[in-house]
Amino acid sequence: MQIQADRNAPVGVFDSGVGGLTVAREIMRQIPEERIVYFGDTARVPYGSKSRDTIVRYSRQIIRFLRTQQVKAIVIACNTASAYALDTVAAETDIPVIGVINAGARTAVGATRNGRIGVIGTEATIGSGIYTRVMQEMRPEVQVIGKSCPLFCPLVEEGLLHDSVTDEIASRYLSELKGKYIDTLVLGCTHYPLLRSTLRRLMGEDVVLVNPAYETAIELKGLLREQGLSRDPDAPFAGDQYQFFVSDLAEKFTDFATSILPNEVKETKKIQIENY
């Protein structure tokens, strides 16, 4: 079925806050002709300590908002929302909706040599068991060891990316995974790529670190092409190519976003997401 959407419309990307910008950045790199409407749910961040019901309700509101921006496809750039809400919202939405988990899982099962894969993420993502389920469907013999790292997001949001406290917390979280001789580690939360150098040092050079953002952008590119939804690179832009919306604290978001995307964030608009 060919979808009746405008191929020159933007792609909607959403996250609980700023983490999803690591996914937006990969989409900008790999499909530079696409337009993006980004939404960060900064009034209700974090998602990682909330329930399935709540995450599904929030995701539905965000999708209703993104539809008002005439998006042609949606990327759930948040592992927790992908874990809890993707199946439900994809089934009730008539444009393509993808998450970050399938792409990350596929890369990890392709990368492992010894079949032992670690996954780090929020309490919700790890508690859902979704990475284990998806990876074992792809390759039943892999062993998956999940570990929730609830302090990583607050540490990243405080900017302690290279800090002895972050090292100490990371060392506690990862010691269990190191003891299990994993050779591949999925960074199962969009904040975690910002801790890559700490994680790399603690896990050693031989462990492959998988950033699902990279593979998600590739999946999006293929999906748009398949469905005839790739943007015409010669079509003129009406307005900014990248637009940013949040549910709170637009200026603070712009500051953080500019540290990840130095030239792309012209302004951030605040909306009342519970009205959608």
Add this chain to the structure above:
Amino acid sequence: MQIQADRNAPVGVFDSGVGGLTVAREIMRQIPEERIVYFGDTARVPYGSKSRDTIVRYSRQIIRFLRTQQVKAIVIACNTASAYALDTVAAETDIPVIGVINAGARTAVGATRNGRIGVIGTEATIGSGIYTRVMQEMRPEVQVIGKSCPLFCPLVEEGLLHDSVTDEIASRYLSELKGKYIDTLVLGCTHYPLLRSTLRRLMGEDVVLVNPAYETAIELKGLLREQGLSRDPDAPFAGDQYQFFVSDLAEKFTDFATSILPNEVKETKKIQIENY
């Protein structure tokens, strides 16, 4: 003016999550005959990194919910919501509404000998400057030094109450205050009394630690008496004396609450707060 409320009705107490339980505990201790309806906004916690507009909107919804429980008075058991929303919501509500900041400020200006008072709290509470304003209205010559401690809440919620990482973070946050020779420190977030032993050790025995929860319970007791709203100690209870409601994850809340209030939490009910 005598308020037309039932003196045997419960007191409403609310917070962004579990922190306000330290205030509820003081009310239970000091006015054991009162009934309490507690609401923790666990679907939207934390408040400390959000804007005034958002906190006012959330506080209004919670007050509308508490009114459906026929409360006779409301305690905003959250410093951030007290800082941003108390004046607005108190002016539009026809039952008494009090926060935790006035009570804490009064204790601190009474306790200081050298007139140098430190306040620790969330980014929102410290950024609002409210403790400085309120204390200088009470005693214009005091000097107030505020310091936001954004990682304290996540560390408390992870249970790292006695931990080397918490010590290290606390030592960084407090070093600035120690350099200013304060003799009184206001614990300006309801989570912080749970870190009292760490704070005590770092600040030394000579600094008075002020927990606004204690003084807030005294203020509530006086206010109820003044307004003819003290509960008749002989009136029978219809149902549980203490009731707990949250916007998400009721079981997790019950577990945490039971660690603070071992015998008082029979069950926690989940409601959809954005419907109010």
